Amino acid sequence: MTRRLAQVAKKVGVSEATVSRVLNGKPGVSDATRQSVLTALDVLGYERPTQLRGERARLVGLVLPELQNPIFPAFAEVIGGALAQQGLTPVLCTQTKGGVSEEDYVELLLQQQVSGVVFAGGLYAQADAPHDHYRLLADRKIPVVLVNAAIEHLGFPGVSCDDAVAVEQAWRHLASLGHEKIGLVLGPGDHMPSQRKLAAARALLKASGEELPEERVVRAMFSLEGGQAATARLLDQGVTGIVCASDPIALGAVRAARRRGLSVPEDVSIVGYDDSAFMNCTEPPLTTVRQPIEAMGRAAVELLSVQIGRGSVPSEELLFEPELVVRGSTAMAPRS
Numbered sequence: 001m002t003r004r005l006a007q008v009a010k011k012v013g014v015s016e017a018t019v020s021r022v023l024n025g026k027p028g029v030s031d032a033t034r035q036s037v038l039t040a041l042d043v044l045g046y047e048r049p050t051q052l053r054g055e056r057a058r059l060v061g062l063v064l065p066e067l068q069n070p071i072f073p074a075f076a077e078v079i080g081g082a083l084a085q086q087g088l089t090p091v092l093c094t095q096t097k098g099g100v101s102e103e104d105y106v107e108l109l110l111q112q113q114v115s116g117v118v119f120a121g122g123l124y125a126q127a128d129a130p131h132d133h134y135r136l137l138a139d140r141k142i143p144v145v146l147v148n149a150a151i152e153h154l155g156f157p158g159v160s161c162d163d164a165v166a167v168e169q170a171w172r173h174l175a176s177l178g179h180e181k182i183g184l185v186l187g188p189g190d191h192m193p194s195q196r197k198l199a200a201a202r203a204l205l206k207a208s209g210e211e212l213p214e215e216r217v218v219r220a221m222f223s224l225e226g227g228q229a230a231t232a233r234l235l236d237q238g239v240t241g242i243v244c245a246s247d248p249i250a251l252g253a254v255r256a257a258r259r260r261g262l263s264v265p266e267d268v269s270i271v272g273y274d275d276s277a278f279m280n281c282t283e284p285p286l287t288t289v290r291q292p293i294e295a296m297g298r299a300a301v302e303l304l305s306v307q308i309g310r311g312s313v314p315s316e317e318l319l320f321e322p323e324l325v326v327r328g329s330t331a332m333a334p335r336s
Contacts, residue, residue, distance in 0.1 A: 004046055011040040023049050032087075039089055042112060060304065061109040061117035062090045063102060069222060069248055070276035071291070075120045075147065078297030086305045088115065095122075106133040116143035116304045125149035128190040143307030145300045149192040155315040157303045161291040162319040163193050164200035169324040170243045170271040170289055171204055178333035179241030179269060183216045183234035185227055185253060186245045194219075194245055201243070220249055227252025228259075235260055240268055240333050247272040247279050250286055254329065265331035275325050284328030292320050 005016040005023075012019070014033060021029050022037040029037075039058040041048055060083050064072045072094075080090040091114065093105040100108075102123050109117060117137060123129035124146055131151055137144050138154045146158035167184075174182050184201055186194035198217060205212050218233050220226035227249030234242060235256060244250035250272030257268045264270055264284060272279060275290035299320075303313050 004044075007044055008037060008040045008046070011044065012036045025049075035087065043089060048113075058088050059091050059109075059112055059114045060088045061093055061105070061112075061114050063093045063095075063105055063117060063119045063122055065095050065121040067094055069246060069274075070278070071247070071274040071293070072121060074276060074293050075297055078294055079118055079120065079301055082298050082301035086301060088301075088305070088308075103130070103133040106137060110136070110140065110142070114142070115308045116145070118145050118147065118300055118304060120147040120300075124151045125192050126188070126190045127192060127195075143304050145303045145307075147296065147300055150317050157307075157313045157315055158317040159296045159299045159303070160193075160317050160319055161296065161322050163196035164203075166273060166289040166322045167197045167200040167243060168204055169322065170273070171201060173287070173324055173326065173330065174241035174243070174269055174271065177241070177269065177330060180333070181216075181237070181239045182241040182243065183218065183237070183239040184212075184243050184245075185218055185220050185230045185234070185249050187222055188219055197243075197245060220245075220252070222246050222249060224248045224252040224255065228256040231256035232260075235262070235268070241330075242268065242270045244270065244272050247274045247276045247286060247288055249273075250288065250329070251282060254282075254284075254286075265329050267334055269330040269333070271330060275323075280327060282329075287327045287330040288325055290323045290325050292322065296320050 005019050008019045009016045018029060018033065019037055022034050035058055038048065042059050062076060062079055064076060067073050076092060083090050091109065095102060124131065124134060125148065134151055134154055144156045146156050148160045150158045171182060186197055202212050215237060218230040220230035227244060231242060231253040242253050244253055250270050253270045254264050257264050262268050272286045272288035275288045279286040279288055299318060306313050
């Protein structure tokens with residue numbers, strides 16, 4: 001007990017006597033200090049005293065699919081900083097192959113009495129994936145915000161980059177450079193943002209009386225290797241412009257072109273999606289569609305904190321406008 005008091009006191013920067021007063025429910029401690037002591041207990045892995053367990057911790061789960069794609073650490077940084085400004089402590093839950101599952105993370109977060117959960121990528125973005133653990137959060141009335149996709153029927157608020165606008169910007173850019181054979185490299189078939197991107201590309205072409213050939217749409221895992229394998233199939237068809245569903249996929253597309261002895265952008269133009277870290281340092285620097293991460297992350301935390309404060313928020317998605325960033329991976333279409 002003494003060790004616990006000392007650790008918590010050191011973490012918060014108060015006396016052991018103050019920590020003891022909080023743990024025993026005694027008066028004479030400010031609300032801010034009281035909350036800091038309870039959060040320190042949670043962070044250090046100590047159980048709260050029984051009489052204090054009914055109150056949710058000032059912890060917020062931040063669930064990410066993986067950290068290999070630089071867009072997710074970027075979201076974590078923005079969301080983590082915005083949570084800290086609200087006096088909330090993020091608990092980072094990242095999924096790796098063969099590691100802790102999203103369902104298990106939700107179970108752990110519920111045990112920690114978290115105040116809420118932000119999902120920035122996850123199974124909710126896959127239509128065919130199990131969604132029961134989200135229903136568990138909804139049933140327990142835990143505040144939840146989803147980034148970049150929405151689950152129907154659960155009423156969770158969400159913030160998303162507008163996939164339709166992103167595809168329109170990339171496609172029109174390539175078309176303006178004279179590219180007629182344009183292909184799409186998207187995520188798996190049940191990936192909701194990829195479905196939206198595909199619908200937007202089809203609508204764009206339909207408006208000009210054309211159709212998007214099925215063979216010009218290829219699926220990939222969200223990785224450099226996935227992008228490389230999928231792009232090889234598009235290059236077999238002689239496409240000169242490629243729109244990709246992520247920056248790592250686009251870097252894989254550049255590699256696939258080079259393996260064929262093709263030059264980017266002289267022979268093939270490639271557009272990424274996200275504008276994640278270091279895309280201006282690649283060779284060539286990547287033309288990509290930038291997600292407004294800062295605005296989206298702050299909006300997600302605002303939606304969460306309103307819910308934590310028992311306020312109501314709209315259940316529909318907030319759509320944020322992306323921005324085309326033109327760099328060196330796109331150029332005029334080669335003359336046939």
